[in-house]
Amino acid sequence: MNNKELAISLVKADTEKEIINILKKEGYWDNSDVWQLYGGKENNFATIGNQKSRAEDALVEKIVNSVDAVLMAECLKRGVKTDSPEAPTSIADALEKFYKVDNGKLSNITPNERTKLAENIALVSTGAKSNPCYSIIDKGEGQTPNRLPDTILSIDKNNKLRTPFVQGKFNMGGTAVLRFCGRENLQLIISKRNPDIKIQEELDDSVNCWGITVVRRENPPQGVRSSIYKFLAPDNKILRFESESLKLMPGIYPNAYQNDLSFGTFIKLYEYQMTGLKTNILFDLNYKLALLMPSIALPIRLYERRKGYKGHTLETTLSGLSVRLDEDKKENLESGFPVSGPITALGQKMRASIFAFKRGRSTNYTRDEGIIFVINGQTHGTLSKSFFTRNAVRHSYIADSLLVVVDCSELDGRSREDLFLNSRDRLASGELRSQIERELEILLREHKGLNQLRERRRREDIEDKLEDSKPLADVIENILKKSPTLSKLFIKGVRLPNPFNIASSKSEEKFKGKRFPTFFTLIKEYPEGSPKDCPRNVRFRVQYKTDAENDYFDRDNDPGKFSLYVNGTEVENKQINPWNGFINLNVLLPENAKVGDILCFESKVEDVSQIEPFVSKFFIKVTDIEKKNNSSTKTSRKKSSTKNRGNDSENTSHLDLPNVIEVFKKDKNWISKGFENETALHVFEDGQGGYDFFINMNNIHLLSEQKSNGNIDSKLLNARYKYGMVLIGIALLKEYNDKIERSIEETNNEIGNIFTHIKYTTKVLSPILLPMIGSLGSLKLDDVESSLEPEIN
Known part of the structure; x- marks a missing residue:
């Protein structure tokens, strides 16, 4: 085969076996002299193998490189070097200049315009459904055969480091995908320089040629610890050929190679190991890529070209999560x-x-x-x-x-x-x-x-179920009276708390904010003579009232600006959270603040509509460092009032009796809470330091016990199951809260997963809970003593 025929045969192959057979017939596969070191480094596996841990993340790198190639081509076509002062200063700037996209946001152009723009970059799925290949194709700058080793086949080069309007700047050449390409880690690369680019740093005699190479992974040679990645380049030159175009672009389903590509880059990943995302490319992989590229600079056209799929259309446009959410x-x-x-x-x-x-x-x-x-x-x-x-x-x-x-x-x-x-x-x-x-x-x-x-949400879930949970308090109280050990789970006794914050339950009028506010004032004044106290180790919060829209400070066009100064110096470490006319300002005191200092804060709010900004002034008095209570859990602290819950100082040293809501298959909570047949207990924090227990009364093991154990009334079995699960959940929460009280160091993940821990622990215990209660309850002293007697020979 000539080089063009070789290229087309490699493009149409969909398995590693086919690729290897083609290269063997051409005398390349077993000839070590025609394979060169990827990136020019013998230890390149140390870099290539130490990147993405998941195949979908690695695929994103390739797509981002294609996006960058298209943007850079648009710049170079205009005779502007990508790192020059005349080049766009950001991705948004590039989109505005090159494609007239307002504010550089793809959501500001129509779906049809995005689809048209997506014709520049394609992701095509071919091969077997269970073992697909993915081709990434772009009509970007492309590379000449001579330039390939220093661009796409390079590692740690500074090719895009000083280009301000691209997404990928880590100089890894998109090599993260290689470890996921089948057994041999095969990747095909075909590229041709965009003829509209006239800027050339030096004369290149291959500027009109397509370059073609294959990347593979070789096992560690004797005496070497790591594998080596190499690319095909006989006589240390990338294979090349001249052709106006190649049939590399997809056509009507199921044709994967029907339309012409005249320049740009075609990369194919063989037998790509995309675990869990091998379904129709329009669904799972599309959604995952949108999440991994929430604000991708340019849209991508996705093509499903594996045989056996049906549908009105088997292609779609990927524009990123931000566009999906906006639409x-x-x-x-x-x-x-x-x-x-x-x-x-x-x-x-x-x-x-x-x-x-x-x-x-x-x-x-x-x-x-x-x-x-x-x-x-x-x-x-x-x-x-x-x-x-x-x-x-x-x-x-x-x-x-x-x-x-x-x-x-x-x-x-x-x-x-x-x-x-x-x-x-x-x-x-x-x-x-x-x-x-x-x-x-x-x-x-x-x-x-x-x-x-x-x-x-909580009100919707439990409001009509509370009457059923009230008798639980009496039952639990009786159990605790009979067991001092169990009663220790409750520091301050048994009581059923008010399930709702009455203040927040009132219906609120629908807020209609104004584009530009007419007022922006403090809800509570803190004059110099009566400053707000704030310990040095915590934040303080003040609130404002306004009629500005929620996105006033964060919109693309004519946003407002909030500035805060302390004793004349601007404060950087602050948060402002607008919501329906209320603004929460959270501020961390300056590191050099001393106890007894009275600090003057001044806020300014300004926008293009104002002649004078809205100015507010308040004073903060620095108090001594707030000490954490490290006493044992036996010492209870005064419980914070509802209005103060959520502050740094808020902690409780007891467990109120939870609200227990029974869940059945016919209930809305069965679906909304993710219940299954073997689910036992799901726990949710109510936002005020209390807990709601959702318990599965259609648990498959409970139903089985009711069916097989006719000697015990089903109501009694239900009660044993429900109260047993509740006590298990309380015990786990108690241990969790005790660790917080004692300031025991735990990772955030461990703390955050307490509810998952309860969910799986009770699921595991559900098959044995009722048999254990029944069997141990009927156990007699004679049975225990006889089981402990030694065997007599």
Whole structure:
């Protein structure tokens, strides 16, 4: 075969076996002289093998490189070098200049315009349903055969480091995908330089040629510890050929290679190990990629071209999570969301956007991801939804409905290294991460809109079930009287708490904010003669009242600006949380603040409509450091009032009797709480330090025991099961609360997963609980003594 025929045969192959046979026939596969070191490094496995831990994250790297290639091509076509002062200064700037996208947001153009734009980049699925191949194709700058070793086949080159309008700047060449490409880690690369690019740094005699190469992984040679990645380049030159175009673009289903590609880059990943995401590319993988690229710079066209699929169309446009959420806002998001605002940690500025989904709507967007950390539109790390169930957040009722996107694009280089591992898919432990998590905890816990949503959801779930739970108090009280050991689970006795915050239960008038506020004032004044007390080790909060829209400080066009000064110096470490006319301002005192100091704070709110800003002044008195109570759990502390719950100082040293709600298959809670046949108990924190227990009265093991044990009344079995599970749940919560009281060090994940721990523990115990109660209850002393007698020979 000539090189063009070789290229086409490799393109159409869909298994590693086919690739190996083709290369063997051409005399390449077994000839070590025609394979060159990837990146020019003999130990390249140390870099290539130490990246993404999941196949979908690695695939994102390739897609991002294609996006960058298209953007860079648009710049170079205009005769502007990508790192020159004339180049766009950001991704948003590039989208405005090159494609007339307002504010650089894809949601500001129509779906048809996005589809047209997506013709520049394609992701195509071919091969077997169970073992697919993925091709990434872009009509970007393309590379000449001579340039390939220094661009796509390079590692640690500074090709895009000084280009401000691209997403990928980690200089890994998209090598993260290699470990997921079948057994031999095979990857095909075909590329041709865009002829409209006239800028050439040096003469290149291959500028009109297609370059073709294959990447593979070789086992460690004798005496070497690691594998080696190499690429095909006989005589140390990339194979090449001339052709106006190649049939590399997909056509009508199921044709994968029907239309022409005249320039750009074609990359094929063989037998890609996409665990759990091998279904029709339009569904699971599409949703996952949208989450991993929430603000992708350019849309991508997805093509399903594996045989055996049916549908009106087997292609779609991927525009990122932000576009999906914006288009589906009314149908899927709660009213008033999303909301966003700045957070600051160790002097580094970020922006957090909070999305609250309607019941059951979040599953189309996320799975267990609760918080995603984004740089230049690409996800680099996540925290699970268990974050929202932490004691410092208390949003277990709405945990499955929340998603927070933290934009970390403004972090400096060192902070990025401190926050993200080199794999760029996980967070690193350290001071910066801890401080960011702390800021997020405060933001979420004190957000008025989230608190209202949590209370509304809870009311909907338990309001009509409370009458059934009231007799439980009497039963538990009798059990405790008979068992001093069990009574120790309750420090302050048995009582059924008020299940609702009466103040928040009142219906509120629908808020209609104004684009530009007419007032912005403090709700409570703190003059110099009567300052607000604040310990040095905690934040203080003040509240404002306004008629501004919720997105006043965060919208794209004509946003408002909030500035805060202390004794004339601007304060960076602050949070402002607008919600329906109320603004919560959370502030950390300056590090040099001393006990007894009275600090003067002045806030300014300004926008393009104002001649003079809204100015408010208040005073803070610095008090002594608030000490944590490390006494044992036997010493109870005064319980905070409802209105103060959620502050840093709030802790309880007892467990109120939980509200217990019975759940049956016909109930709405069966689906909304994720119940299954073997589920026993789900626990939710009510947001005020109490707990709601949802117990499965159609548990398969309970029903089985009722059917097989006719000697015992089913009501008694139900009671044993219910009260037994409740006591188990209380015991687990008690241990959890005791650890917090004693300030025992635990990871946040361990603390956040207490409800998951209860869920699985009670599920495991449910098959043995009733048989154990019955068997042990009927056990006699003679039975015990006889079992302990030694055998007599």
